Amino acid sequence: MNSIKKHWWKALAVVLLLYTFAFSFLVPLSSTIKSASPSSLEVGKNAVVLIGYNTEFEADENISISLEYDHKTLVCGTEIKQINANQISVNFNIPDSLPSKILHLRMSTSNFSSFSPELIKAFGITENQDTSNLCIVNAYNSSADILDIPNRLQLNETIRNLMFHVPMWFTMMVILFISFFYSIKYLNTFDIKYDIIAREAVNIGLLFAALGLITGSIWAKFTWSEHTDLFTTKGWWVNDVKLNGAAITTLIYVAYRILRNSLQEEHQKAKISAVYNIFAFVLMIVFLMILPRITDSLHPGNGGNPAFGKYDLDSTLRMVFYPAVIGWILLGIWMLSLKKRFFNLENKLEND
Amino acid sequence: MFVKQIVHLLKHELLIEMKQKHFISSIVLYIVSTIFVCSLSFTTIAETSIWNGLFWIIILFSLTNAISKSFLNENSDKQIFLYTLINPRALILGKIIYNLLLSIALVLISFFVFNFFIQTEGLDNMNYGLYLIAVVLGSTSISSTLTMVSAIASKTNNNIGILSILAFPILIPSLLLSIQFSNLAILGGTVEMSAQFIVFLSLINLLIVILSFLLFPYLWRE
Amino acid sequence: MTKKTTLLLLSFIAFISNVSLAQDNAIEQTFHESGKINVVVAVVMVIFIGIIFYLIKLEKKISKLEKNSDK
Known part of the structure; x- marks a missing residue:
């Protein structure tokens, strides 16, 4: 009974992390259209091949494809022909005038329905509110109850990293807060x-x-390096607020280690490094709060981010992201408590 | 009593400074020669943002050099005698205020020297008043952080090396803020446009002073 | 600990910059194919290696303590 009281949070960490791993490796990515070739259409008849990801086009009778804008269907795809599971060919007959030049691709099959903005561009059409020659699409009801992870532009499978990369920072901040807290406690008690x-x-x-x-760095290299006109990056380091904040944090705490190593006497070491720890932590938190407000970021939720601007956590991801964060934080605290117990033991042995 | 101690301390610091003229003149010489080296390699900088960034980097290094010495003399007998009579909180506030005055003087000198040696185009729209505010706020946060950190670094053997390692990561963000703020002033911004910079920088300065005020007695009580 | 971490980080950066200079295409292709799943594999592996690294450090410390307490 006593051991359950003492160790329940470790069990919780294990359960949450198991859940995280199982979810992030087993749940498939949602089906979507990855690319279209050609992606630019002209007035007249256009034969387009659409390439899907995680799709099952073969022997599917209920496929409808259309180009639309603002929930209005502009052009229906005709002569839909399945090439294989991931490829499908379709004909678009583009009239010379449409209500909008911006076209979004909508596709519905018996398994999924997808909506891909800005995948296809049209040239040579004039904007005209006349909608007389538009077609009516019969959308099929697709079963929307399948559990899947959203498939986003550029991210694709790497969205699973959300459960591994992001919690590292949450854990680091919690652990550093613990350090800050115990530095204050040290200055009060000198224990x-x-x-x-x-x-x-x-x-x-x-x-x-x-x-x-x-x-x-690995994740950014293979997602941000290929996109956006705003930030073109080829290397492993992106000049981004969140990254700079992380670098500053790392520098501060490496400096803390160096300060400790350059002092000799044990109590002086403890006292002076505690002062620096408190000073640096408070300023760091303030800066981390202020900096994103004055600069743009590639990360979700910040300004100036074209590809992920619409990105936010959907309910499926949230279902596993929060448990993942808690699990990783508990793991970090577990690691810390092992270290703490080790050094307490060492102190005891030395004093004997 | 508290204010009296601070005033007394400021007088004392000034007196020492007057006696040891070589210190202040060596810092000024350091600034002038750094700027001269820069002017030899650049002469004109077309981009005002690069010009501005270079100016702030020079300020950062010269202030680090100037302030690193603020806790060096503390071990001499005379100083110890003085400091036993004084409240440590008054001491850190006095040091911060003194270093602030010193650094504003140094920054103004270096601005004129910098402007004299390194030319740039596009200063026509510059809002000099706003630029002055940016420089004062920025150098306040640099000098007060450096004062506190130099108190920490003075406990180690390798004073200036440790000082820069400890202080630069804390200084990067306020330096970024000041650079953006002064860029805005160069482009002819107004006070309303830069309100958030002024608020953020003042808040940071206030926070640094409060933290130093709270934490310094722990460094002092040996 | 920190020294080793920094060293690890530096050698990692040196390693990847070398690799990416030498054979940019081959490496990038592996990461880009099949929905970039290999990026996830790499990320999970790095975290795993980090935790193993922590375990090794802790074990070394404990064996040192064991040796000292025997004396």
Whole structure:
């Protein structure tokens, strides 16, 4: 009974992380249209091949494809022909005048319905409100109850990294807050065991910072490097607010380690590094809050982000993202408590 | 009593400065020669934002050099005698105010020298009043952070090296704010347009002073 | 700990910049094919290696303590 009281949160960490792993590896990505060739249409008849991802076009009778704008169907696809599971050919007959030049591709099959904005562009048409020659599409009811992860432009499968890369930063911040808290506690009591926790929390925090930096760098390289006119990046480092904030945090705590190493006497070491820890942590939090307000970011939820501007967590992702964050944070605290117990034991043995 | 101590401390610092003229003149010489080296390599900078960034980097390094010495003399007997009589909180406030005055003087000198040696086009629209506000607010946050961190760094052997390692990461964000703010002033911005910069920088400055005020006694109580 | 972490980070950066200079196309292709699933694999592997790294450090410390306590 006692051991359950003491260790329940570790079990919770394991359960939450198992759930995270199972969800992020087992749940498929939603079916969607990846690309169209040719992607630019002209007035007249256009034969287009659409390439899907995770689709099952073969032997599907109920496929309808149309180009639309603002929920109004502009052009219906005709002569729909399945090539294989992921490819389908369709004809668009573009009239010389349409209500809008912007075309969004809508597709519905018996398995899914997808809506891809800005996949296809049309040239040579004039804008005209006359809608007499438009077709009427009969949309099929697709079963929308399938559990899947949204498939977003450029992200594709890498959206699963949301459960691994992002919680690293959450964990780091929580662990660093613990360090800050115990530094204050040390200055109030001058008890060396609080300093041990503060020091080891910084070490664990730096480990998570390193993991966050490396995973973020890998993820950014293969998603942001190919898109956007605003930020063109070819390298492993993107000049982005969140990244700069992370780099500043890492620099501050590496400096903390160096400060500790350059002091000799144990209590002086503890006291001075605690002062620096408090000073730096408070300023860092303020800066991390202010900086995104004055600059743009590629990350979701910040300004100036064309590809992910519409991106927000949908309910499916939220269902696993929050448990993932809590699970990783508990794992970090577990790692910290092991270190703490180790150093307490070492202190005890030395004093004997 | 508290204010009296601060005033007394400021007088004392000024007196020392007057006695040791070589210190202030060496810092001014440092600034002038840095700017001169820059002018040899650039002479004209077409882009005003690069010109402005270079100016702030020079300010950062010269202030680091100037303020790193603020806690160096504390170990001499005379200083210890003085400091035992004084409240540590008054001491840090006095040091911050003194360093603030020193750094504003140094920044103004370096602005004139910089403007003299390195030319740039596109300063026609510059709002000088706003630029002055940016420079004062920016150098306040740089000098007060450096004062507190130099108190920390003075406990180690390698004072200036540790000082820059500890202070630069904390300084990067307020430096970024000041650079953006002064860029806006160069482009002819108004006070209303830069209200958020003024608010953020003042808040940061206030926070730094409060933190130093709270934490400094722990450094002092040896 | 920090020294090693920094070293790890630096060597990682050096490694990938070398690789990406030498054979940009081959590496990028592996990561881009089949919906970039390999990016996820790489990310999970990095985190796993990080946790293993922590375990190894802890084990080294514990064996040192064991040796000392025997004396």
